[in-house]
Amino acid sequence: MAAADIKLRIKRKDAEDDAFYWEEFNIPFRKNMNVISALMEIQKNPVNAQGEKVRSVAWEYNCLEEVCGACSMKINGKVRQACSTLVDRLEQPIVLEPMETFPVEKDLVVNRDRMFSALKKIKGWIPIDGTYPMGAGPLISSDDQQEAYKYSTCMTCGCCLEACPNVNSGSPFIGPQALGQTKYFNMHPTGAQQKNHRLEVIVSEEGIANCGNSQNCVQVCPKEIPLTTAIAELNKDANRYALRSWLKR
Numbered sequence: 001m002a003a004a005d006i007k008l009r010i011k012r013k014d015a016e017d018d019a020f021y022w023e024e025f026n027i028p029f030r031k032n033m034n035v036i037s038a039l040m041e042i043q044k045n046p047v048n049a050q051g052e053k054v055r056s057v058a059w060e061y062n063c064l065e066e067v068c069g070a071c072s073m074k075i076n077g078k079v080r081q082a083c084s085t086l087v088d089r090l091e092q093p094i095v096l097e098p099m100e101t102f103p104v105e106k107d108l109v110v111n112r113d114r115m116f117s118a119l120k121k122i123k124g125w126i127p128i129d130g131t132y133p134m135g136a137g138p139l140i141s142s143d144d145q146q147e148a149y150k151y152s153t154c155m156t157c158g159c160c161l162e163a164c165p166n167v168n169s170g171s172p173f174i175g176p177q178a179l180g181q182t183k184y185f186n187m188h189p190t191g192a193q194q195k196n197h198r199l200e201v202i203v204s205e206e207g208i209a210n211c212g213n214s215q216n217c218v219q220v221c222p223k224e225i226p227l228t229t230a231i232a233e234l235n236k237d238a239n240r241y242a243l244r245s246w247l248k249r
């Protein structure tokens with residue numbers, strides 16, 4: 001290995017039901033290289049540190065600018081995006097692992113379906129014109145727009161679920177991302193038409209009662225979304241909703 005080379009240690013898996021194994025690679029260093037460009041070097045020449053030709057490493061990416069969330073993985077033990085992580089700021093060997101909260105399909109590729117299912121459950125959208133025009137949308141104050149903007153930057157990356165001690169394969173918890181998005185869509189005057197439907201999910205066994213308030217989620221969110229603020233506010237809304245439902249019985 002030349003002095004300027006970088007060393008990667010990657011946790012791999014050939015298929016969903018196979019066992020994990022570790023493999024090391026030495027690749028040439030280039031200035032301003034990020035973790036994705038390091039993985040691309042392996043793709044060009046899939047030869048491990050022992051000089052053996054191996055299967056190229058699988059991972060996901062799309063935007064390359066920390067917007068899509070697809071390249072999320074554990075890098076030196078910290079969950080983050082491979083596209084925005086510069087290699088020369090990392091200790092070597094650079095250890096890459098798939099996120100653990102999600103089923104691992106192959107190498108660094110995980111299945112993030114549980115987050116998209118949670119978004120469907122909470123109706124993570126604003127209803128607009130359908131079979132008939134619903135008219136002009138309501139005006140939103142600039143203060144509300146600024147607050148909503150933070151939540152709108154969520155890229156469904158999964159970092160907050162990975163960090164949450166209460167999200168795992170045996171737990172029905174929808175997780176911090178869906179809680180943040182519930183707050184976001186309930187804030188919108190048109191989105192609020194479905195507020196009760198969303199709160200029904202929030203008070204269900206999949207909802208907010210699963211949150212132990214450890215605050216790990218807010219610390220790892222790459223978009224600095226105020227997840228714990230959303231959770232605290234949703235808690236109040238959920239309590240009011242539960243009380244109203246009980247009084248209506």
Ligand code: SF4
Pocket residue numbers: 163164165166167175176210211212213214215216217218227228231
């Ligand atoms: S505050 Fe709640 S949602 Fe966030 S990491 Fe802790 S338990 Fe999970």
Ligand code: SF4
Pocket residue numbers: 069153154155156157158159160161176177180220221222223224225227
């Ligand atoms: S809330 Fe933050 S950490 Fe969680 S999925 Fe969205 S962007 Fe990722």
Ligand code: FES
Pocket residue numbers: 060061062063064065066067068069070071072081082083084
């Ligand atoms: S490739 Fe889209 S966030 Fe990294």
